[in-house]
Amino acid sequence: xxxxxxxxxxxxxYLGAVKAxxxxxTPDIARTFGISAHHLHKAVQGLxxxxxxxxxxxxxxxxRLAREPAAIRLGxxxxxxxxxxxxxxxxxxxxxxAAHCLIxxxxxxxxxxxxxxxxxxxxxxxxxxxxxxxxxxxxxADRARQKTPSA
Numbered sequence: 165x166x167x168x169x170x171x172x173x174x175x176x177x178y179l180g181a182v183k184a185x186x187x188x189x190t191p192d193i194a195r196t197f198g199i200s201a202h203h204l205h206k207a208v209q210g211l212x213x214x215x216x217x218x219x220x221x222x223x224x225x226x227x228r229l230a231r232e233p234a235a236i237r238l239g240x241x242x243x244x245x246x247x248x249x250x251x252x253x254x255x256x257x258x259x260x261x262a263a264h265c266l267i268x269x270x271x272x273x274x275x276x277x278x279x280x281x282x283x284x285x286x287x288x289x290x291x292x293x294x295x296x297x298x299x300x301x302x303x304x305a306d307r308a309r310q311k312t313p314s315a
Contacts, residue, residue, distance in 0.1 A: 167203070
């Protein structure tokens, strides 16, 4: 998976963990995970286009989930962001085996199996496990640091 999809999944996890709190900002999310806010912003744009999150501009803006965590299947997210059927591009050649090779078929089947396995899990499933508790602790710690005035 690409770093873009990795950051997108982290963003969804964060939003699922704080859904009751309303809007979250990309700087807060980036700080919690220790990742680039610029790269995270690109992930937000992709997730908005795909309909997984909603974004609101302005002082009171931010991002939030567009659906309940139980309605977001991980396989659907990865398939949307990464695309499918593109592990190998037989058209990018020339390859003298293109008409007689099963590698593309095998890789496409493996990719479909990967997406099917991910689709067994929703965002809610992942958050109900240790992941959600750990993330909740990270978010609380970050918020506490932000409220504490620097000496």
